[in-house]
Amino acid sequence: MTASTAGTRLAIDASDLVKTYKGGVQAVRGVNLRIPAGTVFGLLGPNGAGKSTLVRMLTTLSAPTGGSASVAGFDIVRQQKQVRRAIGCVAQNSGVDVQATGRENLLLQGRVYGMRGVELNRRADELLLRFGLAEVGNRFVKTYSGGMKRKLDVALGLMHSPQVLFLDEPTTGLDPEARSEMWEQIRELAWDQGLTILLTTHYLEEADQLARNLAIVDQGRIVVEGTPDELKAQLNGDAVSLELAAGSDADTAKSIALEQGGVLSEIGVDGLTLRGRSADGAGAVPALLAALEAADIHVASVTVARPSLDDVYMRYTGRSFNAAEQAAAHAAKEEKK
Amino acid sequence: MSALADTWYMTGRAFRAFLRQPMYVAFTLIQPMIWLLLFGQLFKSVTQLPGFGASNYETYLVPSIVVMSGFFGAGWGGMAILDDLTRGVLDRFLVSPVNRASLILGRLIVQVLSIVIQAIIILLFGAAVGASYHHLVMGVLVLMVATNLLATAIGALSYGLALLVRREESIIAASNFVLMPLQFMSTGFMALVLMPHWMQDITKFNPVNWTLVAGRGALGADPDWGPIFENLGYLAVLMVLCAWVSTRAFRSYQRSM
Known part of the structure; x- marks a missing residue:
């Protein structure tokens, strides 16, 4: 055969x-x-x-x-x-x-x-x-x-x-x-x-x-x-996350980031953390840091992450992979009862 | 051609698995002897009841123990299929081009083998404690055929049940619920004429009793071949019916996936 x-x-x-x-x-x-x-x-x-x-x-x-x-x-x-x-x-x-x-x-x-x-x-x-x-x-x-x-x-x-x-x-x-x-x-x-x-x-x-x-x-x-x-690649590039020093004004930081001519998009603020996406994260960070320093806003730490499949999953299903897993596990448990 | 080969290989697999449970093998061989001694002693005096008919209780009891051991074993057969099912072995074979019937046939053939070995041991042990057999060749042959027809029917039903309910507890419950009453509502331990009338009526529809009428009759001193073959016929019909139910269960299992 x-x-x-x-x-x-x-x-x-x-x-x-x-x-x-x-x-x-x-x-x-x-x-x-x-x-x-x-x-x-x-x-x-x-x-x-x-x-x-x-x-x-x-x-x-x-x-x-x-x-x-x-x-x-x-x-x-x-x-x-x-x-x-x-x-x-x-x-x-x-x-x-x-x-x-x-x-x-x-x-x-x-x-x-x-x-x-x-x-x-x-x-x-x-x-x-x-x-x-x-x-x-x-x-x-x-x-x-x-x-x-x-x-x-x-x-x-x-x-x-x-x-x-x-x-x-x-x-x-x-x-x-x-x-x-x-x-x-x-x-x-x-x-x-x-x-x-x-x-x-x-x-x-x-x-x-x-x-x-x-x-x-x-x-x-x-x-x-x-x-x-x-x-x-369908995601808008790298995830950039800036942890601001204590006492900084995150909203001011956000407006400064917005003034940078689109190097960072989808900008959001969460407490003292400023998040955004950039087509070239590593390239965008130095200019952004310089602009923030100039406005006397200090940055405690910076992370640039390549997009992961988790991000892809999140984008297309509207929920994080872990949350979906937990929901499935929960449903299975309920079924057993 | 490949159906035969597949059945041969599946029989080999089931037989190896059977031999590799030495405790289980030991129990299937020793337990019938214990039944024989136990019931033989317990009910010894029933032979003195007027109308019982037989003078030697061991002679009366040996066919009952052969039949009982055979069909009790078969009643638990579903457990092995359930094990294959939960472990994913069954699905692995179903994804392959293996002949479907061989999956069940292989197990039933091993069951026949184990029943034949068991029956020989019981017959020999029975003879040692005083039972006597007439028409040795024909008698033993009929007893074996009858017991295996019954056991194959019960085994097929048990496999079908396992595929449908897929729970050990259900198989245990069903077996306990069915096997014991069937055994006691037969002439296994007590002569027909000494049973209550309603129970005598039930025995006519009890496959265990059909098996006893055929097997015990053929081993007896003066066999009446008419009813013996009639009851063998009932058993054959029952077996075909149960095999059909089992295939239906198999299909329903596949549809449920």
């Missing part, structure tokens, strides 16, 4: 995908996605934004309520078998069999995809080695650490050499060391192997580090899409 003959350059092509659950919960409300083959695409959004539901539809686990999509050139509804052969999937909650050894997990996975004999064993060994699990390959998975289990998860997803790999929250719950190790692995996969990877994450940093293109998902919709740099 060679799905590569499908000839399409789009690994994932979704139009107007909708998922409405029984009871009317609209998890995904019309998503369009065009992901070129061989790239890493990040879906960024807080828990409950609809990322996992989207992945479930694209991996044939869940039937869409509306719209259509193809993965590796195959329709996710009419050509499920072909889609399943072409994709690897690492779900949000680990799918390893803890009663079996790491090696047994890999062998069974390969067999399910029709691999046999020498090819099967060689591939299992190769993946154990690649993910640093060669020494523990014959140990039961229940003795593995969280990081090791997660690596085995990714190895399982790669066992049959898929064309498209879905990574649903690959580093959630990992400690920082295991996380950066996982990032390294994902980078290698994308660069050496030309795999298409759809990565969902609720870590801004992760999307920034790994994804060539990304889409921000909020409440079942894609609110903005682009490269991390494009998205940041």
Whole structure:
């Protein structure tokens, strides 16, 4: 079965995908996605934004309520078998069999995809080695650490050499060391192997580090899409923040800043802090400081920050990422009650 | 072709998992012997009741213990599927092109294996404490087939329930609620004629009793093959019905995602 003959350059092509659950919960409300083959695409959004539901539809686990999509050139509804052969999937909650050894997990996975004999064993060994699990390959998975289990998860997803790999929250719950190790692995996969990877994450940093293109998902919709740099560039430059010395008049400082001919925009005052944005923060600061000094307003400290994805998220959803996360966590707790 | 291969691999997986719980294996083998000794001693004197029919209570009891061990084990089968479900193993296989039926069939085949081993041990132990069997080949065969038909039906139902309710507590509650009454409202421990009339009527609709009529009848001195095959037929129909319900539950699980 060679799905590569499908000839399409789009690994994932979704139009107007909708998922409405029984009871009317609209998890995904019309998503369009065009992901070129061989790239890493990040879906960024807080828990409950609809990322996992989207992945479930694209991996044939869940039937869409509306719209259509193809993965590796195959329709996710009419050509499920072909889609399943072409994709690897690492779900949000680990799918390893803890009663079996790491090696047994890999062998069974390969067999399910029709691999046999020498090819099967060689591939299992190769993946154990690649993910640093060669020494523990014959140990039961229940003795593995969280990081090791997660690596085995990714190895399982790669066992049959898929064309498209879905990574649903690959580093959630990992400690920082295991996380950066996982990032390294994902980078290698994308660069050496030309795999298409759809990565969902609720870590801004992760999307920034790994994804060539990304889409921000909020409440079942894609609110903005682009490269991390494009998205940041759409914000009006660097965030500049001036902490004034005690006893200074912040409003006077604000009017002085306004007189500087637009080097600083979106100027706001918060107590003794003056905030604004500048296309070139580092360049704007010296002149601004000189003007303030001339008016006898002293500055205690200055910070210039490059725009982050958090700022992007804030701009397009109207709330900070952390607030969205907390709201989602709260909603989940309420549901449990 | 791939359906057969998938079933073989899934059976292998379930069988390894079964063997790797030595405590569980030990209990499934030892517990029936304890039942046999316990009930054998407790109810020994019922054979003296006028109309009981059998003179040796162990001979009467051995088929009951075989059936009881089989279908009680099956009633808890849903727990294993639930474990796969909560751990994400089930979804991992559902994303793959694996044959869907093999996911259930593999477990049911291991259940058949464990019931056969269990039954052999009970029959041997029963013989050691004084039970006697006639028509050894045909009798044992019918008892095994009947027990496995019942256990497969109950097992399929239990899997279906696990996929629908997805809570351990519900499976435990349902099993406790159903298994014990079914066992006691059968001729497992007491002869039919000595039961209250309303309960005698219930036994006609009790699959556990169908299994006992077939299995105990075939092991007895003078088997009446008519009712034996009739009851095997009921069990086969029940099994098909339960398998259908289980597939429906599977589909409903997939739709709910």
